[in-house]
Amino acid sequence: MTSMILRKGYSMSKSKVIVYDTNKQDMKSIIEDVFVNFPQDVKGKKVLIKPNMLGPFEVERGVTTNPVLIEALVDYLIDCGANIIVGDNPGGQGGGVIAAAKKSGIYQASKGHFENIGTACQLFPMNSRFVKEINVSDAVLDCDILIDLPRFKTHAYAGISGSIKNMFGIVVGPGKAKLHFATPKPDDFHELLVDLYQVRVPDLVIMDGIYAMEGMGPTTGNLKKIDKVLASTDGVALDATMARMMGFDIELIRHILVANERNLGVYKEEDIELVGDASKIEGFELPISYSAEVKATAPKMAGVLDLYKLSTTVPNFCKPENCVKCGECAKSCPVGAITMDPYPVINRKKCISCYCCAELCLRECFEYIDGTQVFETLFSKLQ
Ligand code: SF4
Ligand code: SF4
Known part of the structure; x- marks a missing residue:
């Protein structure tokens, strides 16, 4: 198999990012609106829903994707006749993947569609300076449509934990440690994140920003209720929007710049069509490392x-x-x-x-x- 580099042509038009307010709209109607604005032909298709399920964290910790969003999406896709799988490869697996899914509420929200996607995988050749091949879940490589559900979180090492960073989870369990070993410098890690994102660029990104995590995310930061859901088919534009709302200087989030250089999405304000309130969050605490x-x-x-x-x-x-x-x-x-x-x-x-x-x-x-x-x-x- 040759390395699959899915390039999207973002240079000719603006990328739309919608910021929903969960105080003004319930989750069911937000999800319906997402598919009106970003249509996906899901009927009879294999759809992989990829939440952020970093480990066995309770929903109250705000580390993992909120089950309310997952449940609304699962309901919508079932009604549309999609064949869905909800799955992730968590880095922290104390007690196992299913136990982690249950603790975070993701298992219950998946309504019988959660799978441990780490059990079936294949070696995938990489176009990367850091790694020749990685173990990727079959569910990632075989799906027709991939929906990325990141959290609105800071990340002490990568700056933000958004759409691009969430795709680190395509790598099966222990393989993640080797990737950190291969990229001991932050700039290299940022580039590696884009290498992984390119393996399977998501078709749609819906970000859970009901609670934002500020400070030293992705697990030990503080939660701030901001009542937002962000959506786009351009994960780079969505990440850039989140980073601006947090108050980052985008130039510091190198993986956004690298993804843009590779034509995987846009990040400049003039290239993004913003719908909704994406104002900077006052007093938002960035990671001290940034x-x-x-x-x-x-x-x-x-x-x-x-x-x-x-x-x-x-x-x-x-x-x-x-x-x-x-x-x-x-x-x-x-x-x-x-x-x-x-x-x-x-x-x-x-x-x-x-x-x-x-x-x-x-x-x-x-x-x-x-x-x-x-x-x-x-x-x-x-x-
Ligand atoms: S520091 Fe945390 S992860 Fe390490 S042994 Fe103690 S409880 Fe476990
Ligand atoms: S390399 Fe350092 S920061 Fe990373 S897990 Fe080991 S002790 Fe922790």
Whole structure:
């Protein structure tokens, strides 16, 4: 099989992004309106619904796609005669995929259509600087229509966790750790995200923004009720819209720029036809790893931090009182930097600051600290 690069021609016309207000419209009518504006011929077709199901997080945590949105979409597609599968490959699988789906309410919202899509997969050749092939779920490669359901969230490492980042979930389970290992620098990780997005560009993106996650997403940020659902057939334009609403400088979200360079979507305001209220959210907290202060420090510290493979922001185990010693953080570490003794201990010389440990700890045992402080501690030990 040759690598499938699905290119969409976005250069000739504007991409439409609709921002719905869930206070003014119920979810059923929002979904109906989405399909009026972005028609999909779903009757008799294999439709894969790809939520953000990062792990076994309760719906109240706002980490995973809201079941209210999934249920309304499932109902609509069943009425239209589509053959649907709801599925994801979560990074955190404590208790298994089905248990994670049940805990997040996604299983129940899928009304018998949830599948563990990680059980049937195939090696897929990649056009990528970082990886030659990846294990991709058959459900992703075989579907006629793919509907991407990301969350409106920040991401400590990638800046945002939107449409493009949600497609990281096409990679089956443990393969994700290898990909982090292959891209220890953030810029490389951004490029890899686009490599993965290109494997199967979604046909439609519907983003759950009922609660936004600000700060250090995608699991440990704070929730902010904004009552939005965003929709588009251009995931790049949708991600750019979310990033602007959050208050990001788009130039910092490299995967958006790379996706645009590859003609996968548009990001400039003049290229997007916006419908609805996409105003900047006042006081929205960006990840500290993307703060203006840290970005200003980064070039100065780049040499020394690179030497120790440290980022300007690094995770730190800080809550032994919460820790149940499950070892999930150690298992998720792509470079084996965590040993359990009896609590997790991070080897700073090995750590590549991918934040997987902090993301996948269900007990919020990690904080994020300034990497330069860690460097100073390491340096003082060497003297
Ligand atoms: S820090 Fe979290 S993931 Fe790691 S062992 Fe403790 S509870 Fe488990
Ligand atoms: S210790 Fe945590 S942040 Fe560091 S490489 Fe391992 S998983 Fe990533």
